[in-house]
Amino acid sequence: MAVETFVFNIAGKLLGELVSPAFQEACLVWGVESDLRRLEKTLSNVEAVLLDAEEQQFHNQELTVWLGQLKEVFYDAQDVLDEFECEALRRQVVEMQGSTTRKVRRFFSSSNPLIFRTKMAHKVKEIRARLDEVAADRSKFHLSERSDDRHVMRGREMSYSFVQPSDVIGRDQDKENIVKHLMDPSDGQSISVVPVVGIGGLGKTAVIEHFELKCWVCVSDEFVLKQLLVKIIKSITSENRSDFDEEQLQVLLRNNLDGKKFLIVLDDVWNEDRGKWIELRNLLMGGANGSKILVTTRSPTIASMMGTVSPYNLEGLLHHECLSLFIKWAFDEGKERQHTNLVEIGDAIVKKCKGVPLAVKSLGSLLYSKLDERDWLFVRDNEMWKLNRKEGDILSVLQLSYNQMPSYLKQCFSFLSLFPKDYEFNTLELIPYWLANGLLQSPNENQEPEDIGNQYVDELYSRCFLEDYIDIGYMREFKIHDLAHDLALSSAQSECLIINCQIQNISKKVWHLSYTDNTWQNENVLKCLQKSKSLRTILSVEKGVGPSTKSFVDSCLSKFSYLRVLDLRDSSFEVLPSSIGTMKHLRLLDLSNNCRIQKLPNSICKLQNLQTLDLGGCEKLEELPKDIRYLIRLRFLMVTTKQKSLPGCPNSLRFLGLSNCGNLESLVEMMQFCTSLRFLCIDNCGGLISFLPTLKFLTMLEVLAVENCEKLDLTRMEDDQDDFPTSLRALSFIGLPQLVAIPNWIKRSAKSLQGLIIKNCPNLTALPEWFVNLETLRGLKIENCPKLSSLSKEKLCLPALRYFRITECPELIRRCQPEIGEDWHKIAHASYIYLDDKRIKKADN
Template sequence: KGEEKQHPKLEEIGEEIVKKCKGVPLILKTLGSLLFSKPSEQEWKVFKDSETWELMEKENQTFSILKLTYDQLSPQLKQCFAYCSLYPKDTDFRSFGLIQFWMALGLLESSHKNENPEDIGKRYLNDMLSRSFFQDYDLAFFFDAFKIHDLLHDIALSVAKNECCIVNTFEQNIAPGIRHVCLTNSDSSEENASKFLGKLGHLRTLRLPNLRNGPTSESFIETCLKRFQHLRMLDLSGSTLEVLPRWIGNLKHLRFLDISNCPNIKKLPNSICKLQNLQTLFLDGCDQIEELPKDMRYMISLRFLLLATKQRDLHGHGLQDLKSLRVLAIYGCENLEYLFDGIQKLTSLHTLWIVDCKKLVSLPHGLKYVAALQSLVIGVCEKLDLSTAQELKEKEDYNEDYLVDTGFSLQSLYIADLPKLKALPQWLLRGSANTLKNLTITGCENLTTLAEWHNLTSLEKLEIKCCPKLSTLPKTMKRLKQLKIEDCTLVSQRCQQEIGEDWPKVAHASRIVLDGNTITAPELLINPTP
């Protein structure tokens, strides 16, 4: 819209394509997203004249048109989308999980040495989101969540049918070339299970989510591990397993291991530390694990670790030696009081999540020296007081400038439900004053002042919720684009349009929402911010 004069013939071609869509909303949305990225008149003509339209009358019309949109994807995107078929319909995808899955299968290779596979995965994901291949997109806490429409899932199943298969029963026929399997129902006899495994060749992916008790639980898992030694991805999430077989350590090609939400597992075999090619390990929801394996320092390829444990601290496992680790997520550790020393040795650490650790008292002293850290999430930690964090506060009082050259510079900071927090400390924001782009603070009922904040010159998005005692904002936010304040009476009053004391600080933002009311500044309409 608004570019009709630049592309006069595209509108005419577009109208003809719309007529062919027969008014089906999903088709219109998906095709519209696809063609938006193709301003070439020739590309639109090729699309309009495709033979697929002629087949519509003979076949399933909607399926045929959606298949046409799939055919327009790049080879890389086609592969990534096709492997989504290994997840049943109506699956709630987590963006980081899907990207790690693609990475495990080697789908995120780049000719540029400095480009990380995670960044490639984000680019692919955003591309498919922009083309409406995913739906129900939502930013759930600190990660993206979404689904695939059932009809598009049918497309994925169709194009991947020679490599991927969702198995609902052990009696199901399996094509000989299948390399990726998701088993959704294991409630069968040992004999049927054995026959089923005999049908399968050299699997690369084995998903066994929500495996239940019976003749095909632990013994079935061990049989699978011994038979499929070339696995790159193994998903045992949501099972009632009590013991993970030691044989797991022999899967030397394994890149991705998901044993999340297995509440009966109390201990992991130390043999898991022999997985030197493992890139991703999900342990969230395994809140009965009494102790992590002692030799985790040898998991030299680990890039994403999502863990839970009953331990009071994380000393003695070599976590500080995981040089490749980019994401560390510590979730639901009800007894955890302290993390581990030497966190500054994690030179690749890009993202740190610490959530629902209600006994956590302090953060490691070395955290401020993690130069690569860009995203920090701290939430639901009832005893954590960032503003008086041991040596951090002591050194801050001794020398206010000692942090300037540490390299600690965040781009995103999310803080939630920290009742002991009264003020954000200098160490947390001083080095990030010129780099922080996104800041969210919610549920900090005793947070009273931001008087010590620096000028946040790069801040683009600020969201503050349920901080009733908070009364001040940063002095300067010249790049602010989005401001949202909810249930913070004092701050809301100070940001009232034209009359609030802090209105001059935020008036240039393109979107301002105060307690559900959207404010559009008159001057923005006259002189919009570039």
């Protein structure tokens, strides 16, 4: 049965906006105070019963309909309130210029105050009337008032590591058996297909996670030959060839596999069409004898259809193994002995999980740090166990964990359903999408959205919804577990949708959509979207499939005026329409990797709500718009341009990325106003000689990454170090032939620096003596620095060091050999040590 979600959360955000001091002031200015107060009162009364309504709708379809009507009004109300904010920002830009520039005033002063006041008064009255009408029905449902007392759970300390230890329990024998299948040369097949069968969450992929794989592809629900060929080729070559046609892809695949012994993993296969499988299988037959194709699936039928050997059936864990896993996730080590009553209840919970590790971990993490017996009994006796689901399906378990999430976290989690299974996330990319749609909330007004977003991801990981999780301090990398992805799809219902060329109908209730193929070449798709006038997000999640003509952009700008996110990456149109300036609600605009665009209209600078502008990879772009400093909410800016110097940017900027700016010589004009910048990434800017004079402006800088800038001297003009940043957390120096020594200004961040990467610096000869003072350094990675022959001459005792990797540094690797190397004692205390990609096993491990 369909359910409505997020209604309570949306209501809460609306109330927060209505009672904010800034909005109260706007009410007085525009004469809509009385109507908005009535709206606030009705909204407050409705919000009080929404948690109860969302829970009871599982037994009452009429409640679901009512919640859907409310959500529609709430979203429209958000758009109305947003118009007040847009007008306030527009006036702020005009006022900040004073009376010095009439031209600027004409550029931004497009609204007639009287007309705006009349129009907004009408819109507010209409929203209030609609809400009153829908809210009047709440009395017939006999709902109870409740508050949301669920907060982000206290999680274990998240480790700053590039490798996560395995939590696999009870799979050693399974791994041995599957390895035998893969290594067996006597199965009578030149290339054999080995199926592994098990229900979701049993750990099919964990069984082989320690193998050196040449190709790993998540197949999931759609078995489309061209998409699979693109994925396989990308896994083998690291190249995205989505622009190739199917014939070209087949030739390329044969060339890569011909005569080679390979292992290809097709993970999570659902396709039951034998013809489609044979079509793919025939393309994989060019390898050498002994090549293997490993298939994981939840269906015995699919396993029999695809396999050339008998399927390997992966059973559930034994009860004692499950209980051990549960205790590991529910308690800090050894604490379970102090709470035998909870362990007894936990034992009953584990029995309900029927041997599924993911279910066990999810519920264990849900109960972590909770010592009240009532919390444990709530899980043991919950009605979710009684839901009529397929045998072995653990979605009800994950649903229970999802239901206990704070309301604001649910919407962020469901947003992940816009991305395909096995998508590789990083929070630098993801958080701007959440922020653009107003999904990040914190009781601390001074907390940066990027930090809030990282906390949300940590929370989702602690609930076992994420995997392949890596905490790099300022950023997280992860994938969403395939079953958690199913749950995200279920929770998002019709609100989030992935579309393709085959789509026939799109509900008007869709607020966020993504596309994975050349959807916009299909006129039927645009016709289907006509009803979705309140669309908030258009997102591209596949490289190389952006719109190739201006017509789609024109359509978006004319039909979807309430867009918050417009992702046009990998597009190839030449002109961005000047009407982009009318998209006043827009928060994120991605034009990255457009190979043809040469100029942006200056009207783009009217987008005062814009938070993210990505122009990376626009290699023909002549210059940035001259009035870019008027984008007073811009936080994230990625740029590729032919300019020698860049115009000044707004003080709101937090992330600045400069890539392939070959003519760039100076950053002074741009940086002098970027005093709030936290992330600075400079890549392949061959003309840049030094940017150190600009660092004195960047007092809040936390992350600095410099890559492939052959003329750049990081030590030039560094004598006066008093002005350099003191709060750097991560540094990355890659491809810098001018780097002979580690710059001295880095030691000013000795008490904050957590990660340092030095790579492809052929003239680096030594680490400085002060290197021992980096007391917070937790990760150190040095690659291809052949002249670096030793670590610091002083005793290198970095107390916080956990991760240490050296690659392609022959003499240094010799000196760091376990026990016998001269520098071994300097790094032996690190938890993870890699020498030329080989993990060093220490005697005490």
